[in-house]
Amino acid sequence: MTFGTFPPIDLRSDTITQPDDAMRSAMARAEVGDNVIDTDPTIRELEDRAADVLATASALWTPSGTMANLIALSVHLRRGDRFLATRGAHVLTNELGSAAWLAGGMPEPLEHDAGPGRPTPATVRAAAGTRSGPYYVLRTTLLCLENTHNAAGGAITPPDEHAQLVAAARDVGLNVHLDGARLWNAAAALGLPPAALTVGVDTVSACFSKGLGAPVGSVVAGSAEFVDEARRVRQMLGGGVRQGGVLAAACLVALDRVGELTEDHEKATTLATGLAELGWSVSKPQTNIVLAAVPDVRLTLESLRELGVLALPMAGKVRFVLHRDVTGEDVDEALRRIKEGGR
Numbered sequence: 001m002t003f004g005t006f007p008p009i010d011l012r013s014d015t016i017t018q019p020d021d022a023m024r025s026a027m028a029r030a031e032v033g034d035n036v037i038d039t040d041p042t043i044r045e046l047e048d049r050a051a052d053v054l055a056t057a058s059a060l061w062t063p064s065g066t067m068a069n070l071i072a073l074s075v076h077l078r079r080g081d082r083f084l085a086t087r088g089a090h091v092l093t094n095e096l097g098s099a100a101w102l103a104g105g106m107p108e109p110l111e112h113d114a115g116p117g118r119p120t121p122a123t124v125r126a127a128a129g130t131r132s133g134p135y136y137v138l139r140t141t142l143l144c145l146e147n148t149h150n151a152a153g154g155a156i157t158p159p160d161e162h163a164q165l166v167a168a169a170r171d172v173g174l175n176v177h178l179d180g181a182r183l184w185n186a187a188a189a190l191g192l193p194p195a196a197l198t199v200g201v202d203t204v205s206a207c208f209s210k211g212l213g214a215p216v217g218s219v220v221a222g223s224a225e226f227v228d229e230a231r232r233v234r235q236m237l238g239g240g241v242r243q244g245g246v247l248a249a250a251c252l253v254a255l256d257r258v259g260e261l262t263e264d265h266e267k268a269t270t271l272a273t274g275l276a277e278l279g280w281s282v283s284k285p286q287t288n289i290v291l292a293a294v295p296d297v298r299l300t301l302e303s304l305r306e307l308g309v310l311a312l313p314m315a316g317k318v319r320f321v322l323h324r325d326v327t328g329e330d331v332d333e334a335l336r337r338i339k340e341g342g343r
């Protein structure tokens, strides 16, 4: 049986979410200026609010999360500096090597020995080595954390472990960048303000174009001095936009929707439970991502597509992402299609 003629249920990513009417009308009404020459009032408003929510002194709007991370790494790293990041981190595997190619960093992956998405403080200390070694020793200067961790299935680093990792990094003289593209999901799932998960970091990036539904936009945040430098790097990378307020207006609407992400987490739990009942090997989702271990990822994705369920490969598994543009009924329907298709 094939469901190929039905509209597919698209669980490839939460980035496919469409700006809704409220968001589009906010975009249409946005007050704008030239954000390269001086300032755009709506971008300014978003940056102020984001800095506030993330508990940093300042924040900078960027077109994408990838650019936000690249800007942070470019400011933190000197050419040849080594940086530590969890194995499978977005900065290591999903940004086309820009951390090395453009920011000049030597990547060192850390194992997730504290649990999915996070190393132990001891691993951070050991990987950092010593700064007092002889002149020919590689310099390690930065720890990149990721919360939630995408490739680990939207895994959360809780605030106490976050604090211990930051403390370990400090002890061994590392700066800390947090890739918080999905930080909103972690905050919503824990019922905490996002600022509870940025404690002690030097810089943090966060995306509005994932589960929060904005079409475009991220921020990178830190000290005022960091943001001054980050603004120059953004301009260098071609990320200076003029009347960007139309985009920032969507991000402002998105920021009001952090609490709604728990609905996506519930849908993920429903999907994971249903798949497990059908005999799939899935881990219990902590947020909106469900990873399924299958013998042949390509074949499974193909047969899912034929059944009218779209997913993507991630970390050698099949990844389903729940988002605001799929309903609870869509999840039930996806499970029904998979069940019937499996017969």
Ligand SMILES: *Cc1c(COP(=O)(O)O)cnc(C)c1O
Pocket (backbone or CB within 6 Å): 063, 064, 065, 066, 067, 069, 090, 091, 146, 148, 149, 150, 179, 181, 182, 207, 209, 210, 218
């Ligand atoms: C999506 C994502 C990014 C990059 O964001 P883009 O806006 O797609 O460039 C960075 N880090 C993590 C963890 C992500 O999930």
